[in-house]
Amino acid sequence: xxxxxxxxxxxxxxxxxxxxxxxxxxxxxxxxxxxxxxxxxxxxxxxxxxxxxxxxxxxxxxxxxxxxxxxxxxxxxxxxxxxxxxxxxxxxxxxxxxxxxxxxxxxxxxxxxxxxxxxxxxxxxxxxxxxxxxxxxxxxxxxxxxxxxxxxxxxxxxxxxxxxxxxxxxxxxxxxxxxxxxxxxxxxxxxxxxxxxxxxxxxxxxxxxxxxxxxxxxxxxxxxxxxxxxxxxxxxxxxxxxxxxxxxxxxxxxxxxxxxxxxxxxxxxxxxxxxxxxxxxxxxxxxxxxxxxxxxxxxxxx
Amino acid sequence: xxxxxxxxxxxxxxxxxxxxxxxxxxxxxxxxxxxxxxxxxxxxxxxxxxxxxxxxxxxxxxxxxxxxxxxxxxxxxxxxxxxxxxxxxxxxxxxxxxxxxxxxxxxxxxxxxxxxxxxxxxxxxxxxxxxxxxxxxxxxxxxxxxxxxxxxxxxxxxxxxxxxxxxxxxxxxxxxxxxxxxxxxxxxxxxxxxxxxxxxxxxxxxxxxxxxxxxx
Numbered sequence: 001x002x003x004x005x006x007x008x009x010x011x012x013x014x015x016x017x018x019x020x021x022x023x024x025x026x027x028x029x030x031x032x033x034x035x036x037x038x039x040x041x042x043x044x045x046x047x048x049x050x051x052x053x054x055x056x057x058x059x060x061x062x063x064x065x066x067x068x069x070x071x072x073x074x075x076x077x078x079x080x081x082x083x084x085x086x087x088x089x090x091x092x093x094x095x096x097x098x099x100x101x102x103x104x105x106x107x108x109x110x111x112x113x114x115x116x117x118x119x120x121x122x123x124x125x126x127x128x129x130x131x132x133x134x135x136x137x138x139x140x141x142x143x144x145x146x147x148x149x150x151x152x153x154x155x156x157x158x159x160x161x162x163x164x165x166x167x168x169x170x171x172x173x174x175x176x177x178x179x180x181x182x183x184x185x186x187x188x189x190x191x192x193x194x195x196x197x198x199x200x201x202x203x204x205x206x207x208x209x210x211x212x213x214x215x216x217x218x219x220x221x222x223x224x225x226x227x228x229x230x231x232x233x234x235x236x237x238x239x240x241x242x243x244x245x246x247x248x249x250x251x252x253x254x255x256x257x258x259x260x261x262x263x264x265x266x267x268x269x270x271x272x273x274x275x276x277x278x279x280x281x282x283x284x285x286x287x288x289x290x291x292x293x294x295x296x297x298x299x300x301x302x
Numbered sequence: 303x304x305x306x307x308x309x310x311x312x313x314x315x316x317x318x319x320x321x322x323x324x325x326x327x328x329x330x331x332x333x334x335x336x337x338x339x340x341x342x343x344x345x346x347x348x349x350x351x352x353x354x355x356x357x358x359x360x361x362x363x364x365x366x367x368x369x370x371x372x373x374x375x376x377x378x379x380x381x382x383x384x385x386x387x388x389x390x391x392x393x394x395x396x397x398x399x400x401x402x403x404x405x406x407x408x409x410x411x412x413x414x415x416x417x418x419x420x421x422x423x424x425x426x427x428x429x430x431x432x433x434x435x436x437x438x439x440x441x442x443x444x445x446x447x448x449x450x451x452x453x454x455x456x457x458x459x460x461x462x463x464x465x466x467x468x469x470x471x472x473x474x475x476x477x478x479x480x481x482x483x484x485x486x487x488x489x490x491x492x493x494x495x496x497x498x499x500x501x502x503x504x505x506x507x508x509x510x511x512x513x514x515x516x517x518x
Contacts, residue, residue: 170305171312171426178316278325281395285323288399292315295406300308300425 004088011082011234012074015226016040018233018261025265040226044219052215058115065112066213066220072105073227081160082234083253084243090156095143098155099136102231105224106132113209120201124208127276131193131205134283135186141290142176146239148297159238169300175293177240181263182286184232186279188225191268193279203276233260307347311426313340314464315406318437321457322398325389330453331376337434338368341460345467348424364463367484372456372491379449379495383502390509393444401440402433409433423468431464448501448510452494459487 020037027034036042054062078088079098091097110129113121146158149172186193189206201208210221237256243249274282317337324330342364346353391398409432416428438458442451462483501510 169308171308174309174312175316278395281323281325281399284396284399285319288319288323288403289316291403292312292319292406295410296312296315296426299410299429 021261047219050215068108172293179289335373435461
């Protein structure tokens, strides 16, 4: 329990610097030097020092958004085995609970955006809600797949090294990892679904929802975003890496994270974002991949 | 080796799916090059694969034609003809993705029915080949442009090649057959290139829908 908590705290502390890897890879591919490694910590420190500004037209819902958003992702991380180590909490059926916790967080962030009554934020909220709903289909297809290969109904049985069953066969694994990576891009509003560096409100999804947040509220949202990215990256790493329970796991885990965060930077450098109408197609493709993976495991058990 | 074959077959399914979902022609050509490459190296990776000099040489030929020559020919054809960017489907992309899912299910079902009459081979080989054939047919029917019909034809051929691998088992007869088909295909792609060029010159577009309204 103590060990799991320490691992989670370490991973949380590393989340901002991991997010910086993506920026560095993008800068490197574009021939620039890129932001400093500690930039994200400095941003957090700066935002936390500021006094938040609240519009007179907003209510308590607006203040609740960032808080619930951060709290739910923290709770979800506590259920996720990191580097194959057992998580802090676990119970049968927590897979559904964890992903609906993330859904709850999304609901409150969306509600906060709607509470400002800004038409831009309403637009972003509508997109976030739609794409999140579609992405859920893929996530649950992957969970079906894990249920087929590992049995049980908790993330600990699916992803922790100690209880891992026979595991997936290589083919299904490839498809599932690609599908999950597409979901990672969608859920964290990265290119090709959303462009985190865009400056035009009309084309934003995530950034436009948080336009009115400031100071510590914005810090909570930023931290929540990095943790969410960490959550999905860890999920993929846990599926893809054959953790054995030894000390080598941590090295393997960090390596996998580097590959995933670097991969995001690579994807962002070589692809343009989709037209908004093509995003559902992208998410449906990931659903189909997860579905294929499920068929693969059912046709070729073991 | 069997592990590599598993992954190859998964990648074939992936290429089928991406091909159904592709909305840019260049994307589709890249997917075809990818699929051609995977399909060509698959026979060597299979458990009963032929890893002798003849087998490897055959693979090299297939790899050049399927992975390099034909995609380049398609690429040249697309570059030559103006306003060839979008695929322009008759059946929408989302419906296409769901059709791909239905195809894979159907392929699994057909494989179950056929299994008693087939030589023993990799479990996923027949479903993959049936799905690829189906996807090739689908692309030929559901896309408007002449060039997508060529691409559908190529995907169909990839599927037939996979079926050939599954049926041949230990014998080498499939190579003779495949060389013949390959030659036909190459000629076909070349002729198609010329025809597309002609359609483009006459109508300033390569929309085959226009051919349906021809009058004297």
